[in-house]
Amino acid sequence: MLFYWLNLIGIFFFTISGSLAARDKKHYHDYFGVFFTGFLTAIGGGTLRDMMLGAFPISWLSDRNILLSILFAFAFTLLFKTYIVKLRRTLFLFDTVGVGIYTIIGVQKSLEHGVNPFAAVILGLITAVFGGVIRDTLINEIPLIFAREIYATACIAGAVLFTTLLYAQVDTNVAATISMSTIITIRILAVKYKLALPKFDTGTSDN
């Protein structure tokens, strides 16, 4: 039940993040481009995950609430667009909350489908980042996930924490809440204090 609602909230946040990103680009200013980018950002990760798991029907084809959540997010973007776009950090925040939620949902659903824990962590990461990768590719930017490796590391840390807590018999909802908070906190701290992983340095001059 917690996961069902979290999913709808994640959908809402990712739709806004996709719509805002597209809105900022000249050639996506029309309504269709903005909304379609928001839609694909929201459903991309979960759709790829379900297609990989063979979990048919994939969620947004059978549950109308997901489409409703996307519609609410569109209405929200339209109503508050002037206000939202003034806060440059908003996009990052919406992306971060979405990524935190999707990582844990991705791990949880993968484990339910009998995937081994290591692959479940990777599927959690893919669920979380694929929508954003579609979004950033459509607007012709280097995907955010590759821009600052700490973003992906935060997901992996949260996903590993979640599987570990489940293994230690911690209640699923408690484990999910702790792990999501961890991901979101790491990402926000990373931006605030400009944390980064070491570079992949080969010691040659072309670095």
Added chain:
Amino acid sequence: MLFYWLNLIGIFFFTISGSLAARDKKHYHDYFGVFFTGFLTAIGGGTLRDMMLGAFPISWLSDRNILLSILFAFAFTLLFKTYIVKLRRTLFLFDTVGVGIYTIIGVQKSLEHGVNPFAAVILGLITAVFGGVIRDTLINEIPLIFAREIYATACIAGAVLFTTLLYAQVDTNVAATISMSTIITIRILAVKYKLALPKFDTGTSDN
């Protein structure tokens, strides 16, 4: 039966649209690049749709006629290439007929698989445009579907019309014919009279 033949015709048209687009690009002048782009343009949308629906085996893996239709389209492109490329509008026309057919087939197959009507409309749109998005991404252009939002709106209008007509118990073949004609007509009129949707304007100076 109508849908089976329409699908083969759509495959034929999209193969040509993909081959022509690739042929125009310097780094895709060789035969393989041209044909592979045509192939992916033709099967992209239906493949993604079937993978999302869990409709296995996906059509071109089980029906040789689809591959035959692609081969005919290649032969057609080779035979008439000098003539075709002189007509700049030809590419748009092939794309438009393909899009009209694929939208309706996508909606129809989704409904058959028990998808709700709203999601079926979106799947119809994805079926229609995904091949073209692959084509335009491979040749490094902004996908046509995002360039003029009216193109996508035409698909959605046709898809909504089709589901409404089916709901009103209109014969499927009649409904399909009317809806396809609507999509194709809207797109052609849109180009002729330069119709466009309103821009997503936030009233800020960076627009």
Added chain:
Amino acid sequence: MLFYWLNLIGIFFFTISGSLAARDKKHYHDYFGVFFTGFLTAIGGGTLRDMMLGAFPISWLSDRNILLSILFAFAFTLLFKTYIVKLRRTLFLFDTVGVGIYTIIGVQKSLEHGVNPFAAVILGLITAVFGGVIRDTLINEIPLIFAREIYATACIAGAVLFTTLLYAQVDTNVAATISMSTIITIRILAVKYKLALPKFDTGTSDN
């Protein structure tokens, strides 16, 4: 059994090819970008193939040895990175061996799933090249497979040879070995002697 081991070897080679390619790009210098690109290069083709075939669970979700093979490849890349990057040809070689193996595995698995031989050849090609297409797209380069059409032609030749040998009742392992060697040999000879297919020439001046 041969195919199981070949798959692990292919995974190993493609992971290195992806990691090396990403490592060469400034904005992918961090460890996550390098490893994730390697991972996607290795699993991309097989994942798409299994998703198209409806062959669930897809292999790396159920077989830990695949993830182990990727880890070994990462360790190998880290240990020998200074040495490897000095040999520019190494990347091509790793890609070529991977492509040879994946083509044949792709054809074999498709035939096992009842796909017709023509579609199986195409699926073999897609299995072989999709990981590389992801790799090259992520690092913003024209996919290698489109750069020199002879690369794809080598795959198709090997795939056709393999299905023909199977049809002629040749032992599967013998047929696989011959066909893979053919693909790898054609690609190496093509680079050495700068072989190319004829251009798609329309006789107009814009060529």
